[in-house]
Amino acid sequence: MEQRAHNGTGLAFMKMHGLGNDFVVIDARTGSDPVTPALARALGDRHRGVGFDQLAVIKPAEGADFTLDFWNSDGTRAGACGNATRCVSDWMMTQLGKDAVSLITTRGRLSAVRRADGLVSVNMGAPILDWQSVPLAREVSVEHLPIEGDPVAVGMGNPHCVFFVENAETIPVESIGPKIEHDSLFPERTNVEFASLMGPDHLRMRVWERGTGITLACGSGTCATAVAAHLRGLTGRKVLVDVDGGQLEIDWRDDGVWMTGPTMMVFEGVLSDTFLAAL
Numbered sequence: 610m611e612q613r614a615h616n617g618t619g620l621a622f623m624k625m626h627g628l629g630n631d632f633v634v635i636d637a638r639t640g641s642d643p644v645t646p647a648l649a650r651a652l653g654d655r656h657r658g659v660g661f662d663q664l665a666v667i668k669p670a671e672g673a674d675f676t677l678d679f680w681n682s683d684g685t686r687a688g689a690c691g692n693a694t695r696c697v698s699d700w701m702m703t704q705l706g707k708d709a710v711s712l713i714t715t716r717g718r719l720s721a722v723r724r725a726d727g728l729v730s731v732n733m734g735a736p737i738l739d740w741q742s743v744p745l746a747r748e749v750s751v752e753h754l755p756i757e758g759d760p761v762a763v764g765m766g767n768p769h770c771v772f773f774v775e776n777a778e779t780i781p782v783e784s785i786g787p788k789i790e791h792d793s794l795f796p797e798r799t800n801v802e803f804a805s806l807m808g809p810d811h812l813r814m815r816v817w818e819r820g821t822g823i824t825l826a827c828g829s830g831t832c833a834t835a836v837a838a839h840l841r842g843l844t845g846r847k848v849l850v851d852v853d854g855g856q857l858e859i860d861w862r863d864d865g866v867w868m869t870g871p872t873m874m875v876f877e878g879v880l881s882d883t884f885l886a887a888l
């Protein structure tokens with residue numbers, strides 16, 4: 610696809626999703642990064658923009674195939690986005706004619722592969738389990754946070770607060786999620802997951818994403834939930850996680866937490882100069 614700069618010819622973008630966790634993707638490998646918080650918010654507006662859970666920007670990288678930056682729909686940055694990483698990696702593999710790619714995110718170098726069954730796996734790296742790096746505001750046990758419901762904190766390049774509940778379906782995610790997102794224990798706010806055990810190595814998870822709200826899936830949140838479930842002795846290191854938009858496979862291996870699932874390239878478009886000029 611031709612890359613258009615924000616110079617009077619519009620701005621090209623792609624729309625992708627992984628299990629309904631949806632993304633606008635801008636390929637800025639050959640030009641300057643056009644994204645500002647104002648552009649992210651305007652583009653993320655589902656009525657007046659395109660709408661997305663996250664905005665991902667592809668940039669050049671040294672020593673890897675590409676760099677990936679993430680924005681939330683409220684105009685804030687995210688350090689990780691597992692589903693966008695899988696979707697963009699799949700597209701990049703097709704562009705580069707490869708079945709594996711490496712990429713740089715703010716948490717470091719990640720790798721992704723396309724499996725023989727067409728599903729895409731990404732190694733999201735080792736979970737972060739020290740309180741300073743999650744980050745938490747003060748020294749507490751990440752495995753038992755001093756919050757009602759006894760949640761677990763896990764960093765996956767972004768913060769997560771995982772609650773284990775009897776039945777995730779009945780939890781009022783829309784009212785509890787934002788309260789926990791803004792709890793003073795999380796100086797950078799947090800993503801919030803509610804998970805229940807469905808069977809041996811099988812979880813159900815619903816999510817409130819920091820900076821976005823309820824989404825149909827959250828890749829990094831699914832990884833964090835699987836890590837937390839293993840730490841709590843509920844599951845092994847390899848689990849299936851049912852989210853609102855489908856199912857992800859999580860495998861916490863020695864080299865990191867691998868997440869596998871489907872990807873979808875939906876459409877390509879061009880933002881008009883009128884839209885860009887109104888920012």
Ligand SMILES: N[C@@H](CCC[C@H](N)C(=O)O)C(=O)O
Binds near residue numbers: 693818
């Ligand atoms: N949907 C993403 C995670 C999104 C990032 C999050 N809202 C944050 O601010 O950390 C995923 O698939 O991991």
